[in-house]
Amino acid sequence: MMLDGLPAIVTGAGSGICRAASLRLAAEGAPLALLDRDEAGLDETRRLVEERGGRAVTLPVDVTDAGAVEKAIAEAVDRVGAPRVLLNGAGIVIRKGLLATSPEEWDRVIRVNLSGYFHVLRAVVPPMAAAGGGSIVQIASSSAHLGGHGYPSYSASKGGVLTLSRMLAHELAPQGIRINSISPGATITPINSGTFAVPAIHDAMAGAIPLARLGAPADIVGAIAFLAGPDSAYVTGIDLPVDGGLISRITMPGDNSYSTFSES
Numbered sequence: 001m002m003l004d005g006l007p008a009i010v011t012g013a014g015s016g017i018c019r020a021a022s023l024r025l026a027a028e029g030a031p032l033a034l035l036d037r038d039e040a041g042l043d044e045t046r047r048l049v050e051e052r053g054g055r056a057v058t059l060p061v062d063v064t065d066a067g068a069v070e071k072a073i074a075e076a077v078d079r080v081g082a083p084r085v086l087l088n089g090a091g092i093v094i095r096k097g098l099l100a101t102s103p104e105e106w107d108r109v110i111r112v113n114l115s116g117y118f119h120v121l122r123a124v125v126p127p128m129a130a131a132g133g134g135s136i137v138q139i140a141s142s143s144a145h146l147g148g149h150g151y152p153s154y155s156a157s158k159g160g161v162l163t164l165s166r167m168l169a170h171e172l173a174p175q176g177i178r179i180n181s182i183s184p185g186a187t188i189t190p191i192n193s194g195t196f197a198v199p200a201i202h203d204a205m206a207g208a209i210p211l212a213r214l215g216a217p218a219d220i221v222g223a224i225a226f227l228a229g230p231d232s233a234y235v236t237g238i239d240l241p242v243d244g245g246l247i248s249r250i251t252m253p254g255d256n257s258y259s260t261f262s263e264s
């Protein structure tokens with residue numbers, strides 16, 4: 001077990017990708033502190049972890065509340081031990097274009113998806129550094145890489161996650177802390193299950209993905225486990241797309257004449 005006895009904190013653990021990641025981190029031997037604003041979701045994740053022989057405590061918290069986050073992380077340290085792994089994943093989406101997005105909706109998305117990560121990082125880094133370091137994995141999104149018709153507030157928040165992670169790789173390295181992000185593509189979870197239940201939307205998305213299908217949380221957790229664990233000991237400051245090839249569609253224009261044309 002590659003994380004045997006190494007405490008891990010997971011935000012957004014009450015559902016979707018971070019629930020699945022919690023089960024994987026627990027299977028790798030990490031005792032878990034599970035954070036989410038959804039108490040019932042957290043209880044279900046803990047039940048699933050314990051059913052498989054893992055150990056987890058639940059700490060209901062809204063990540064937009066910096067003081068509450070600080071208290072929850074202090075409690076996690078007391079009950080589970082100083083964190084050696086952090087998965088920052090609590091997130092929301094508001095599917096509206098620029099002019100349809102109100103200033104309050106913009107603020108809400110940025111406060112959860114970007115400031116929420118910031119609050120958790122500020123609370124986790126001191127005990128992680130004091131314990132000798134660790135690995136931080138932040139969930140960004142393919143939306144941070146793509147243009148097109150989407151949700152500007154969400155894409156901007158995830159673009160912020162990308163650059164925050166890259167910048168912090170330098171600041172945290174002297175403390176023995178690595179930090180990387182992953183960019184999942186279209187992954188069916190409660191955040192979008194309604195959208196992808198519409199066959200036309202589902203099929204258009206699947207058609208845009210080189211591997212020709214949408215993802216599931218199980219497709220994402222391997223990348224999280226890799227970045228959390230010792231196999232990535234020399235990796236920091238990267239973003240790892242986990243998207244069936246979706247963002248690789250940013251290609252040279254036209255046919256393959258660029259790759260066959262010779263200047264000499």
Ligand SMILES: NC(=O)c1ccc[n+]([C@@H]2O[C@H](COP(=O)([O-])OP(=O)(O)OC[C@H]3O[C@@H](n4cnc5c(N)ncnc54)[C@H](O)[C@@H]3O)[C@@H](O)[C@H]2O)c1
Nearest residue numbers: 012014015016017037062063089090091141184187189191
């Ligand atoms: N599903 C996808 O297609 C996809 C793609 C790229 C990135 N992501 C990102 O992956 C992460 C997990 O999303 P998911 O797809 O599993 O969705 P999800 O809705 O299943 O899980 C999100 C979790 O975050 C929690 N949360 C939301 N606001 C919170 C707050 N203020 N405080 C505490 N917890 C809060 C929710 O309660 C929920 O349990 C998110 O950051 C999301 O943006 C998802």
